[in-house]
Ligand SMILES: O=C(O)c1ccc[n+]([C@@H]2O[C@H](COP(=O)([O-])O)[C@@H](O)[C@H]2O)c1
């Protein structure tokens with residue numbers, strides 16, 4: 001299904017979940033057949049083969065490509081930063097947006113290295129969300145505006161989409177989201193990590209903020225989109241909207257780190273299988289990312305100790321995507337190369 005206009009309201013976004021397209025089985029089979037013909041023992045390219053099959057199924061072609069690759073960094077500010085939950089001041093969000101625009105951030109280098117188009121979408125940076133320890137982070141209209149901003153960032157026909165984020169304080173928001181979506185039986189500390197590098201006192205403030213938020217919103221944390229409204233942030237909701245639109249357009253998505261996965265998890269909780277078009281690029285060093293990946297049923301491609309956000313893990317994984325596609329598209333078959341097939 002291709003639809004250009006974003007839903008007007010929250011009910012419209014929710015009803016998209018009833019219309020999720022399936023992968024293209026014929027394209028998948030075509031890619032499997034080609035893979036089986038190539039001059040290598042079957043399975044010998046390991047997870048590179050998995051990447052190719054995923055792209056084939058969602059792009060709808062046996063010879064997938066990564067020409068039109070788009071990375072969008074969504075930026076938002078968080079009221080919860082007033083509680084001392086980050087190692088950096090909230091002003092860094094806008095300063096990094098300027099850095100993205102000037103080409104000086106890590107993601108600028110990765111996008112250039114791997115031939116991806118990079119865009120930055122600022123979401124009301126001068127107006128942080130409400131401190132979710134005391135009140136819902138966003139009103140419904142704000143949530144819908146953020147979901148729509150994400151939706152509008154994805155166009156049909158992309159070969160691959162990456163949603164990235166920049167938002168001082170957003171690992172606290174992502175921890176609260178994950179705890180609310182998947183339960184906090186291990187305690188909130190199981191979902192809290194050091195983010196930009198908070199010290200022990202900062203980590204304790206973060207855990208206290210998440211615990212207080214869950215208490216404040218107790219009884220109102222059943223619906224995943226309501227959880228997003230209460231505990232999320234604008235850039236988080238924009239990633240949710242973008243990942244949903246990508247699914248409707250059958251555009252495959254590479255998931256980045258802890259915050260991007262929390263945004264995606266809203267969809268998975270709302271509709272199991274909603275993330276079938278997504279591949280987890282990496283496991284970040286944020287302590288709870290491994291748990292979150294397991295909760296959404298994703299096996300990360302790499303674990304390099306990255307904890308930067310801004311789509312840097314997914315941007316790095318583009319190199320692996322290119323490696324996978326180069327082999328699938330360029331290798332000779334056994335017949336073409338005159339190589340003997342398996343004997344026994
Ligand atoms: O992607 C991740 O897993 C990740 C882990 C730690 C930090 N970050 C980035 O750091 C910022 C949030 O960290 P913090 O400590 O301010 O909550 C935000 O801009 C994220 O892009 C991102």
Ligand SMILES: Cc1cc2nc[nH]c2cc1C
Pocket residue numbers: 088092096165166167196308309310
């Ligand atoms: C400098 C800096 C760059 C970032 N990029 C994504 N999150 C970030 C957080 C900080 C603090």
